[in-house]
Amino acid sequence: MSAPVDIRAGAGSSLREFLHGLPGVDQVGAEARAAMLASRSIKTTAKQWALDMAISMIDLTTLEGQDTPGKVRAICAKAKRPDPADPTAPQVAAVCVYPDLAHLAAAEVRGTGIHVASVATAFPSGRTSLEVKLADAKYAIDAGADEVDMVIDRGAFLAGDYQLVYDEIAAVREVVESSATFSGSAGRAHLKVILETGELVTLDNVRRASWLAMLAGADFIKTSTGKVSPAATLPVTLVMLEAVRDFRATHGRQVGVKPAGGIRTAKDAIRYLVLVNETAGEDWLDPDWFRIGASSLLNDLLMQRTKLATGRYSGPDYFTLD
Amino acid sequence: MPKFEYAPAPESRAIVSLRESYGLFINGEFTPSADGRAFKTISPATEEVLAEVAEASPADVDRAVAAARRAYERTWSVLPARERGKYLFRIARIIQERSRELAVLESLDNGKPIRESRDVDIPLVAAHFFYHAGWADKLEYAGYGPAPKPLGVAGQVIPWNFPLLMLAWKIAPALACGNTVVLKPAETTPLTALTFAEICQQADLPPGVVNILTGAGDTGKALVTHPGIDKVAFTGSTEVGKEIARDCAPTRKKVTLELGGKAANIVFEDAPVDQAVEGIVNGIFFNQGHVCCAGSRLLVQESVYDQVLASLQRRLATLRLGDPLDKNTDVGAINSAAQLAKIRELSEVGEAEGAQRWSPPCELPVKGFWFPPTVFTGVSQAHRIAREEIFGPVLSVLTFRTPAEAVEKANNTPYGLSAGVWTDKGSRILWMAARLRAGVVWANTFNKFDPSSPFGGYKESGYGREGGRHGLEAYLDV
Numbered sequence: 135m136s137a138p139v140d141i142r143a144g145a146g147s148s149l150r151e152f153l154h155g156l157p158g159v160d161q162v163g164a165e166a167r168a169a170m171l172a173s174r175s176i177k178t179t180a181k182q183w184a185l186d187m188a189i190s191m192i193d194l195t196t197l198e199g200q201d202t203p204g205k206v207r208a209i210c211a212k213a214k215r216p217d218p219a220d221p222t223a224p225q226v227a228a229v230c231v232y233p234d235l236a237h238l239a240a241a242e243v244r245g246t247g248i249h250v251a252s253v254a255t256a257f258p259s260g261r262t263s264l265e266v267k268l269a270d271a272k273y274a275i276d277a278g279a280d281e282v283d284m285v286i287d288r289g290a291f292l293a294g295d296y297q298l299v300y301d302e303i304a305a306v307r308e309v310v311e312s313s314a315t316f317s318g319s320a321g322r323a324h325l326k327v328i329l330e331t332g333e334l335v336t337l338d339n340v341r342r343a344s345w346l347a348m349l350a351g352a353d354f355i356k357t358s359t360g361k362v363s364p365a366a367t368l369p370v371t372l373v374m375l376e377a378v379r380d381f382r383a384t385h386g387r388q389v390g391v392k393p394a395g396g397i398r399t400a401k402d403a404i405r406y407l408v409l410v411n412e413t414a415g416e417d418w419l420d421p422d423w424f425r426i427g428a429s430s431l432l433n434d435l436l437m438q439r440t441k442l443a444t445g446r447y448s449g450p451d452y453f454t455l456d
Numbered sequence: 457m458p459k460f461e462y463a464p465a466p467e468s469r470a471i472v473s474l475r476e477s478y479g480l481f482i483n484g485e486f487t488p489s490a491d492g493r494a495f496k497t498i499s500p501a502t503e504e505v506l507a508e509v510a511e512a513s514p515a516d517v518d519r520a521v522a523a524a525r526r527a528y529e530r531t532w533s534v535l536p537a538r539e540r541g542k543y544l545f546r547i548a549r550i551i552q553e554r555s556r557e558l559a560v561l562e563s564l565d566n567g568k569p570i571r572e573s574r575d576v577d578i579p580l581v582a583a584h585f586f587y588h589a590g591w592a593d594k595l596e597y598a599g600y601g602p603a604p605k606p607l608g609v610a611g612q613v614i615p616w617n618f619p620l621l622m623l624a625w626k627i628a629p630a631l632a633c634g635n636t637v638v639l640k641p642a643e644t645t646p647l648t649a650l651t652f653a654e655i656c657q658q659a660d661l662p663p664g665v666v667n668i669l670t671g672a673g674d675t676g677k678a679l680v681t682h683p684g685i686d687k688v689a690f691t692g693s694t695e696v697g698k699e700i701a702r703d704c705a706p707t708r709k710k711v712t713l714e715l716g717g718k719a720a721n722i723v724f725e726d727a728p729v730d731q732a733v734e735g736i737v738n739g740i741f742f743n744q745g746h747v748c749c750a751g752s753r754l755l756v757q758e759s760v761y762d763q764v765l766a767s768l769q770r771r772l773a774t775l776r777l778g779d780p781l782d783k784n785t786d787v788g789a790i791n792s793a794a795q796l797a798k799i800r801e802l803s804e805v806g807e808a809e810g811a812q813r814w815s816p817p818c819e820l821p822v823k824g825f826w827f828p829p830t831v832f833t834g835v836s837q838a839h840r841i842a843r844e845e846i847f848g849p850v851l852s853v854l855t856f857r858t859p860a861e862a863v864e865k866a867n868n869t870p871y872g873l874s875a876g877v878w879t880d881k882g883s884r885i886l887w888m889a890a891r892l893r894a895g896v897v898w899a900n901t902f903n904k905f906d907p908s909s910p911f912g913g914y915k916e917s918g919y920g921r922e923g924g925r926h927g928l929e930a931y932l933d934v
């Protein structure tokens with residue numbers, strides 16, 4: 135990887151040169167690699183381990199206009215004890231809600247170690263002023279979120295205004311860093327940066343946006359809002375995992391990855407874990423460094439977990455609604 | 457211990473029903489060899505004896521050639537072309553139906569990972585038959601005149617690296633063009649060819665159109681020197697290829713040879729690095745490097761040498777070597793003790809000549825024939841490991857400074873089968889492809905095959921083409 139460059143506010147041209155100097159991504163090759171890794175056969179003990187790991191990496195998400203306090207309480211209960219019939223099932227990593235419901239979620243999961251993630255910065259489009267975006271992030275933190283999932287300005291990115299995107303991320307990072315977290319847990323709140331790869335389209339853009347977000351201070355890079363199709367895909371996540379691997383090698387800082395949206399089956403989730411294992415490496419096989427943004431996925435993981443333990447499938451009514 | 461340890465995921469052997477012994481397939485029937493001689497075929501991963509196979513004598517070659525001649529004159533050459541096509545379509549469909557069985561058998565007998573036999577070899581075998589089935593009744597549009605005629609009886613000798621795929625490359629075009637065949641599979645990998653003989657029976661192919669003779673070098677020599685054949689097709693070593701060329705020179709036999717290679721895989725500084733590393737791995741560690749067109753010489757532009765080498769070494773540490781039938785295996789067994797000895801010898805020469813040898817941490821099974829993925833750095837054009845075909849999982853890394861130097865080094869070899877170019881510049885790909893003296897030039901990929909794409913070599917890599925419209929010429933009287 136190229137040597138790190140001095141990225142400062144106002145140094146827009148050097149940022150551009152750096153991002154365009156990153157090695158290209160051959161789409162055919164990246165898709166072939168992702169497809170090959172998807173053909174790994176994960177059985178018995180490996181599957182057991184992977185199912186539990188996947189559950190513990192879930193950001194259990196509800197991001198609907200129709201969300202209510204009751205709905206948020208329900209997913210929090212599920213997050214704490216995903217399988218009421220089996221206390222050995224691990225709890226999930228976080229619940230992910232809109233900012234106005236973050237205080238409810240925070241109250242529900244306090245003391246459990248489950249994080250409260252809130253989307254912010256005019257999620258999902260990001261189409262508002264920086265002032266409103268910063269206020270949105272601050273509101274989420276004050277309400278008790280210890281993780282903020284911000285969206286980047288895709289319009290600015292596609293127009294080539296990388297500096298604007300960088301500055302916005304850095305500004306949100308400052309807000310997130312300076313606010314004391316409501317829960318007081320584990321130091322400062324974390325910043326996840328949503329690239330919305332379905333709108334960036336090319337894998338070259340995914341690699342550049344990943345580096346841009348990491349340089350600007352992202353703790354996590356996240357594929358999608360879940361509101362745009364396609365959401366997370368294996369090739370996109372492959373490129374992001376290569377980016378965090380290379381970023382740590384040159385900058386010494388480890389950044390997490392979160393595919394979100396469209397991951398519905400245990401089989402899919404395990405494919406992502408294989409991708410992590412053989413791309414970024416096992417340092418990322420940890421809920422602190424890899425998350426899966428999902429909702430219906432959890433029940434399939436629980437169903438497969440029960441199947442593995444008992445040898446039988448039970449019906450969907452044996453698992454709780456979110 | 458790794459966090460995420462993949463549990464064994466072996467493909468079941470139950471789908472394969474091996475016979476204790478196999479005869480020769482002559483005139484539509486399995487028959488013992490005339491002198492009763494036989495040899496054993498083993499699994500290179502475990503040294504387990506899989507079956508006993510008849511060894512064809514010159515008398516058996518006579519019988520098989522006579523059967524092929526009869527079938528050519530009485531049935532196959534007078535059959536309407538569309539009927540020939542139907543048989544080939546039928547064979548292709550049966551191959552698809554029995555693909556899992558064929559994949560398991562191929563991995564057992566050859567040692568290649570099931571992932572490759574399942575996802576590459578067998579699908580390509582079926583594709584070759586489908587593709588050539590389509591040509592059977594359209595030969596007048598192939599550009600070889602209004603009514604191109606077949607040659608007659610083809611004697612075909614194939615290697616052990618892609619046993620069933622090489623059979624398909626040989627038999628599908630021969631039959632499509634109206635020839636009949638006598639084919640000798642390699643002595644270490646006869647089992648899928650014998651199962652193919654069963655498939656010919658299952659497809660009701662007229663007796664004698666396809667004859668399979670198992671045996672070693674002597675059988676092959678008896679076949680290619682037999683006066684009753686009209687066409688010789690050989691894939692294998694350059695040494696044997698030259699001998700066949702000498703044997704056939706004073707005859708009227710038409711000959712095509714697909715021989716060795718020492719391909720350059722050329723990585724420019726603007727290459728998509730992660731995909732180039734995948735291409736390097738696929739180029740030399742696919743099928744344990746038992747590939748005539750393997751990218752065994754890596755030429756890296758000096759400005760990105762450190763980065764590419766570091767990425768490559770990191771990637772090689774994730775390769776999974778072991779049981780060929782395990783669905784997660786990336787690198788299988790070396791095909792035979794003899795081949796393993798040759799790989800070891802050349803690797804020792806590489807070290808003795810001063811190149812630096814590196815392999816990822818990698819535990820080799822105790823039984824069977826195994827060699828770890830190996831990379832030699834500090835290699836120069838003068839080293840034997842940069843000149844000679846190793847035919848194993850051994851990569852020689854060289855550097856270059858300019859495109860012209862890359863071309864010069866890539867072409868500075870007695871071989872010329874394939875080459876790879878990795879760059880984001882389309883114009884450079886075209887510039888390179890025009891100057892590389894290699895039958896196939898892959899751009900931003902490697903070891904990709906398709907029945908519609910002709911394959912063959914320059915110089916000591918042989919002559920003639922297989923696949924595509926060009927490949928038909930080898931089996932037509934033109």
